[in-house]
Amino acid sequence: MSSHLANIDRKRLEQSIDELGRIGETPRGGLTRLALTDEDKRGRDLMVRWMREAGLRVTVDQMGNIFGERAGSQALPPVMMGSHVDSVPTGGKYDGQLGVLCGLETIRALNAQKIRTRHPVTLAIFTSEEGARFQPAMIASGVMAGKIALEDAYNARDKDGIRLVDELERIGYLGSEPCVPRPFRAYLELHIEQGPLLEEAGLSVGVVDGIVAISWARLTIHGVQDHAGPTPMRIRHDALVAAAEVVTGARTIATELGGDLVTTVGNLVVHPNIVNAIPGKVTMSIDMRDPRDETLEVARRCLDAVVEVACEREGVRYELEHYWRVPYTPFAHDVVAAIERAANAAGARWRHILSGAGHDAQYMAAIGPAGMIFVPSRGGRSHCEEEFTPMDDIEHGAATLFLAVLDLAGRV
Ligand SMILES: [Zn+2]
Structure with missing residues (x-):
């Protein structure tokens, strides 16, 4: 009917x-x-x-x-x-x-x-x-x-x-x-x-x-590619370890700032991405969204800090580009x-x-x-x-x- x-x-x-x-x-x-x-x-x-x-x-x-x-x-x-x-x-x-x-x-x-x-x-x-x-x-x-x-x-x-x-x-x-x-x-x-x-x-x-409002960032982390066997832990500069800290850090930004903020690392490329090499390079995306432009601005600054701390801890270089922003x-x-x-x-x-x-x-x-x-x-x-x-x-x-x-x- x-x-x-x-x-x-x-x-x-x-x-x-x-x-x-x-x-x-x-x-x-x-x-x-x-x-x-x-x-x-x-x-x-x-x-x-x-x-x-x-x-x-x-x-x-x-x-x-x-x-x-x-x-x-x-x-x-x-x-x-x-x-x-x-x-x-x-x-x-x-x-x-x-x-x-x-x-x-x-x-x-x-x-x-x-x-x-x-x-x-x-x-x-x-x-x-x-x-x-x-x-x-x-x-x-x-x-x-x-x-x-x-x-x-x-x-x-x-x-x-x-x-x-x-x-x-x-x-x-x-x-x-x-x-x-x-x-x-x-x-x-x-x-x-x-x-x-x-x-x-x-x-x-x-x-x-x-x-x-939407903010997109691209992060490239430069570690030191090396053999997974003979390289002792104390001298490693692992790009993926720093990236992992950024992934969880991005989540923490959302949970701590709260409200409607959402953060996502949706794309992560590991180089050389093989079993027996320490990752020498990682590129990743960070997508952040919030109804309030001001909150998104705070989230961006938090991300800058998270990336800096993570990369410093692992002794790796990085480039962080906030390349797209819609209010x-x-x-x-x-x-x-x-x-x-x-x-x-x-x-x-x-x-x-x-x-x-x-x-x-x-x-x-x-x-x-x-x-x-x-x-x-x-x-x-x-x-x-x-x-x-x-x-x-x-x-x-x-x-x-x-x-x-x-x-x-x-x-x-
Ligand atoms: Zn549609």
Whole structure:
């Protein structure tokens, strides 16, 4: 039986999720649809077909971003909904996909109810959000926001040396519309939470206030490579021993500063990485995130101290580069307020929440009023085949999106 919460057709939405989810489906029910592969093309083609069938005017820009516009009664900037249809390897069917499909459902519901809006309503699909094949992540919204040069994005290469621009052309999505900031009344992105908070609280919707500040550092430790046998412990300068102290030190920074700070050493390369040699060199990454820029600044200074102490103790040289920093991205008050009203009107149980992950909405917030709607991730898990969001929650999220769009676009 299909319900019609705020005109959302649950059954139609569920069928679309299933159908798009079959393109690049893994044997264990996950999704592998890397950016600009044949699977990505098939996913895009299906979306474009559905967008045209819904009466949208579809255009593609120089970065392969797809826009489908539903005209408004006046020549005003559109209310945009968007997300992405690429995935990580053996990822899930909800990350990105859900935002695009709930956006499509919103358009279909507007059509079914013959609702006219003052502002146009546009559905956007951003190219290569995940950064799994081409780095950096969110590359196409980054170009659109003027934060990444088009040339640099075009020259991004995958691990086989294939250029992004060549793949765009190959799959037929090298469009002609300039990829530049465009005016919009609001940008709304529905996305899975990718954390456990909504599920733990038994809520369907998160009204996202902003995206946490992020700091990335790269540490290279130069020890002395030597034989694991004849070299006495007292004369060793082991790069990995110093690195190990930094790994646990990074954890201690988070536990001691507390609050919402999270720290992760996710990449560690040991050289020569063999059984019988003392590691002569280690490179590692340190990812730190906090909603408060000031806390992140303190964490950075703590990291500097941890690294200095660890390397001094082991008698090794090091270079520490803090090479990437994004400040806290607050979402627009009027958009957040519209999402709140919509969540209430949809009868959703909701709370305010922050995003710990980057999204296209982060770059969109740099050029116009943006906001996000989260729906729960079972077990807090994402970027894996177990990624799952129950239909009841998706329905409440979609209804919230629909009502927020209607609110911001203005019903005629
Ligand atoms: Zn995503």
